[in-house]
Amino acid sequence: MISGVYLRKGMMQGRGAHNEKNVLMRTNILVCVVIVLGFLTTSIISYQSNQGIFYKDVESVAALTSEGIHHQIDSTFIKPVNISLTMANDSLLKKFLAEEEARMNDDSFIEDMRTYLNAYRDKYDYDSVFLASAQSKRYYNFNGLDRMLPEGDPENVWFYRFLQSDEEYSLNIDNDEVDKAGNEITVFINCRIYGADGETIGVVGVGFRVSELQELFQSYEDKFGIGVTLIDGNGTVEISTSRTGYQAENLFSSCPYPELKEQILENKAETQAVWYSSAKGSGYLISVYVENLGWHLVVDYDTTVMDQVLARQFVQELLVIIAIIAAVLIIITSVIRKYNQKISELAVAKEHEHRNAFQKATEQLYENIYEIDITHNRAASEATERYFESLGAPENTPYDAALHVIAEKQIKEEFRQGYLDAFLPESVLAAYERGVENLRYDFMIRSDGETYYWMRITAQLFHWDEDDSVRMMVYRQNIDEEKKRELYLYDRMQKDSLTGLLNKVAAQETIRARLLEQPRKLFAFFILDIDNFKGINDHFGHAAGDTVLIDFSQALRAQFRNGDIVGRIGGDEFVAFMPVPDRYAAERKAAALVKALHRTLTVEEAGVCEITTSIGVAVAPGAGKDFETLYKNADYALYRTKKQGKNGFTIFNGR
Incomplete structure (x- = not known):
C-alpha cells in the first residue's frame, strides 16, 4: 500500500523535470540580474549626467533671459511713463483744461489741444497721445476732439475706474478707437492731472502698439525657446506673444503649473525660480515682479520635448539591454541544458533514496497510510478501497458514504460528528481553498467491536496535476498510550x-x-x-x-x-x-x-x-x-x- 502511495515514477520524473527547470531558471535569473544591473547603472548614470547638464543650461539661459527682458521692459515703459507724467504736470495743459468750459465751442480751443498733443506725438513717435477731460468727458488726441466718454459704455470703463482709484498713473491694454487707428491693441499709460485744489481735472497719456513688445518676446522665444508673459496681480495675461490684456485670459487656467499661482502672485519681493512637472508638461519657471508696472514677468522654459527625448533615449537603452539579455539567455540555455539534465537525474536519484528512507520510517510510525481523491469523492488506489472494506464499508462505496459507515460502526459517539466535520469532502475542499495543507483529529475508535482506544488521523492536502484533483494523504496513528499518559498527567494537575x-x-x-x-x-x-x-x-x-x-x-x-x-x-x-x-x-x-x-x-x-x-x-x-x-x-x-x-x-x- 505504501509503495503504491509514495514511489510513483511519474511523480519522481515530474519533480526531476521541475528541479531541472528551477536550476536553469535560477542560472538565467542570476545572469539577467548581473547584466541588468550593469547596464542599468551605466544608463542611469549617463541619463542623470545628461539631465544634470541640460538642467543647468536651462537654468542659466532662463536666468539671463529674465534679466535681459526685465531690463528691456523697464526701458520700454519708463520713458512713456515719464513723458506722461511730464504732460500731466505741464502748466500749459492745466491752463487749457481750466479754459475748457469757457472755450468748449471754440474751434480754436480744439485746435490748440490738437496741436499740443500732436507735438508730443511727433517728437516721441508714439502711436497715441491723448487727453480725457474729467469735467466735459471729452476725449482729445493728436487729431483733435475724438469722442465723448459717456459713463456706462464698456469701452470707457478704464476712464471711470482710473478716476475712482488713488493711483497717480496706471497701465491698461485696450483697442485704440481713434480714427484711422484700426482698433489696434495698444498699451496706454494713463496719468492723473491735478487741479489747483488737488482735484482730478483730467487724464493724459501716451500709447504704443503692443505688437512692439510681442515682437520682443517672440525674438526670445525664437532664439532660446523661452515663453515670456506679463500678467497682472490676478494672473490675467497682459502681454505675451499671442495674447494681450484685451482678451482678459488668465494664465493659470491653461498653463501646466496652476499650483504655482499663489506663490507667484503673492511674492513681490524677490525673484522666484522653480522646476515644475505635470500631466500638461514640465519646465523651469522664473517670475519677477516689475514694480513700475505692477505686473509680474513670467519666463517659462518648457522642457517637455527635451524630457521626452531623454526618456526615449533611456527607453532605447533599455531595449538594447533586453535584446542583449535575450541573446545571452538563449546561449546560456543551450550550453547548460545537458549539465542541468545530469543534475536533475542526480536530484531524482537522491529524492528516490530519501523517499525509501521516509517510507521505512513511516511504516514504523503509522498504523495505516492511505490516499483519497477528494475532488472525485473516491479512494485514490485499490489498496485504499480494500482498507475501507476492512473497516465495514461496502465495495465501490463513495468516500463520503464510507466515512459515514466508519463513523457509525467504529468511532465513539461523542467523536463522530467532529470526525465527519473534519474529513467530509466539502470540509476538506473548503480547508484547501483557505490555504490549509494539514488536518488533524484525535478520537476514540474500536477495531474489535468492544474496546475503544485513542487514534490520531493526520492528513496532508495536495494538488494532483495528472487529473487536476485535490487529494488527501491520510496517516492513522495509535496514540492510546500517549493519550492515557496525557489524561493521567492532566488529572494529576487538576x-x-x-x-x-x-x-x-x-x-x-x-x-x-x-x-x-x-x-x-x-x-x-x-x-x-x-x-x-x-x-x-x-x-x-x-x-x-x-x-x-x-x-x-x-x-x-x-x-x-x-x-x-x-x-x-x-x-x-x-x-x-x-x-x-x-x-x-x-x-x-x-x-x-x-x-x-x-x-x-x-x-x-x-x-x-x-x-x-x-x-x-x-x-x-x-x-x-x-x-x-x-x-x-x-x-x-x-x-x-x-x-x-x-x-x-x-x-x-x-x-
Missing part, C-alpha cells in the same frame, strides 16, 4: 494530592466555566470548614490532621453527584458547586451536609475525634454571577455560622 478532590485552581476555573455556560441557571455554592481542625493539627500532628482531611473529603464527595464540582481550596476549607431547582433545595442540601459530615472518627494518634463542619451558602445568580462574588458572599455566610457556634450553615441573604 487533583489535590492528599484528598483526590479538585485543587484550588481547577475548582475555581471549573466553576467559572459552568457560570459562563449557564449564566441564568440557579446554582448553590458551598464553602465548608472543618470545625476546630487547627486544634487537631496542633495537638496530634499533621499525620492525624491528614487522616481527618482524607476521611472528610471522602464523606463530602459521597454527598454529591458525578457532575457536581467538589474541591479543596485551602488547608481545611472545601467548596462544592451544584445546580438547584430553588433556594430551598440549597437549604435542604446544606442541612443534609451538616448532618452527614458530623462524624465520630478514631484517629490512631488522637483516639476518638468528633468531626463537625460549618457551612456558608450563596445561591447564584442572586448572590453573585461570578466566582469571586459567590466566594465572598458564601465566605461571609460561613463567618456568620461560626459566630453562631459552628456545626451549622447559613444561607447568604445580603449584608
